[in-house]
Amino acid sequence: MDENGGLRVLVGGVGYRNLRDGSIGPWVVEQLEGRAGGGLEVEDVSYHPVGLHQNLTDREPYDRVVLVGATARGREPGTLDAYRWDGQLPPSEEIQACVSEAVTGVISLPNVLVVCGAFGGFPDDVRVIEIEPADEGWGEGFSPVVEERIPELLEAVWTSTEP
């Protein structure tokens, strides 16, 4: 039995660097890197989702994957959502569009879910921690509204890694 109750968990941050709130995923990874070990892996998975699918299928399966990033869904900026992904995939044409975006360089959390969900690599237990961005403009630092939610976001990520 290891320190994480025997669970193999991957925390993956998704986002672009230097795009303000859009950089929250990679930033979270940097904050949590020191806590990795004992069944918990922390990784910046901000690369194209087909590559992530290929890497995940090569590895010993995880018990849980926790993905964190900013996702614009038209909610109130700063809205924090933590949920277990239901594995529902869109119609085939939308999956194709996601694959096209993936291989041509688009990095987004929803795209990761669709591509890895369709091609494989995920365990049954996939958790998502996402925040609604207020500012995805070029630059460092977060918008005040997102900055304010960071402690909660980190707590949500951390809680999601527990057995």
Place this chain on the structure above:
Amino acid sequence: MCFKNLPIEFDEQGNARLKDGVADPYSYEVTELNPLDQDEEKLQKLMARNGHIRRVDFDPVTRVAGALAFHTVVDLENREVLETDSMATLFRGYEVILKGRDPRDAIFISSRACGVCGGVHATCAALCLEMAFGITPPPMGIVARNLLLSLEYLYDHPLHLFLLAGPDFSEPAVRETNPEIWARAEGAPARGKALHGFATIGEMMTAMTPLTGSLYAEALHMTRVAREAYVLIGGKYPHPQTVVPGGVSATIDISDLNEIQLRIAKFFDYGQKVAAIWDDLVDFFYEVNPEYRKVGQRPQNLIDCGQWDDPYAFDATYENSDAWGEARWATPGVIVEGELVTTSLQNVNMGVEEFIEHSFYEDWTKNGNGNGDGSPRFPTDPAGNPLSPYHPWNKETIPKPGGTNWKEKYSWSTAPRWDRRAMETGPYSRMWITAAANKLPHRRFIDSTGHSLKLAVPGAGLPAAEVEWNIPTEWGAFERNRARAHAILYTALIAYDNLLIGLDMMRKGETKVSTTYKVPKDFRTGVGLWGAGRGYLTHHMTMDDGVIDNYQILTPSTWMASPRDPFGNPGPYEEAVAATPLLENYEKPEDYKGIDILRTIRSFDPCMPCTTHIHTEGRVISRDVVTCACGVDDDHEH
């Protein structure tokens, strides 16, 4: 004489000069456009009278990289395209971002122009900086760059052939748009079965089905093989960390080269298989209906800077660029109406202009911009050849967002022209020019014959073989795809040739991969004359006081997605779609899907992130948008 439209002539020594007695040599009259659908009343009447005339808009064009909208008016009864407008819907702000920065930033920032092939921008920027700094990479550094470039293409070509363009030829697409062709395909024997394993064309089309088809899945896998090899030198993909002015910063040892060799060898079999698949597929469509030869047809006008430098010829100077250009594995040059008119890199560069009459930019030669008096900042290049005021070295990027109007401005792409002609570029332009020029200095695996490239493929899983790609007599969408399929082998063999050269250098102890430099503080100019998976790529720079003064990126898709030029001539996408017969099987106009138009556009492998990105408030780059550019009733703001 390679220039017919520009006022340039050559003296007896072959030096270019402006023709005597031309008062304002680069001036031009703007031709007024009269698009069919600009006259809304006329179009409405036409559509009311004839239910087969329709506006058909592809916004966005899916399965291409980035944001492209394409507007057409089609006559579904006569099966022809009446009107075309290609619209790059986003602005690429890299030129603005780079101004005032340390020139070395250009390598890492310009790389972000593309999520598919960032490495080509990084390397093109390095070439540009080397010219400006006056440094030359050591031979092993050049070999490393050649390997990176090849591996990038080995990622790019399968991706295009089976993930982006390929689905248009898959069972579901053909069944839906031309069921009679699917019926024939099911029973049509495939000639290349011994290479690709499919007994019929139908089996092949089934294997091209998105998500579930074996060829789709195999292409995804092969892109990984290429990426694995790339990161051994590049560090990561698609934005390498090791490209620097003067070579690469990676340490390369024998083990790296062996790892890369193993992966390149996988493309020997795969390349033969893919070439056989597309040969069979293209020939089948031509046999079913010879009209498919006309899909995506346009004049045989192609341009390429060449690429893959000879490690002992390249010296990064503009003055010697004709010599090191012709020593490349891909010969630089221009094809006009099917004829090779030059292989001189300086002529290629000298003939380029960018126009903005139908683009959302301000003219940098007017309104007090530039020198303020309409004169070009650089009347000549560093070798003394004349340059147009509209040449990239003289260009400034002055965005001017506004409403979309097919008669006025409708795209964020400029209209690049060579000798005032619309040019296309791609793996086929580099193969075509290399084949036609017959100047290839490295013929261990590739031979140019004047009309073809003979590719001597070493044995791997399949026995050694010679595969030949012939310059096509007719030029259209299907031939673009066939050429790109052969480009996998062409690229893999160049990679292998460079790998063997690298191993030889290692045996001789020539392992240095970079050279030292200082960033100069005085005024300098540079240009990277290079290529991307999709063809021609240049970065032009001026720098002063240690920072970038002006930076201009000209990409393949800017050439091809271009709107009309001031002379009223369409860009390549527009031109090719306009010539496309509508061969789709539809009974009612409502059933029309536009497959022939989509095959045409996708055959160019559009890469709109390279062409345009969004830019707001002076500094914001973001991803994708969908822009309705479809009507003429209103001007759409951007």
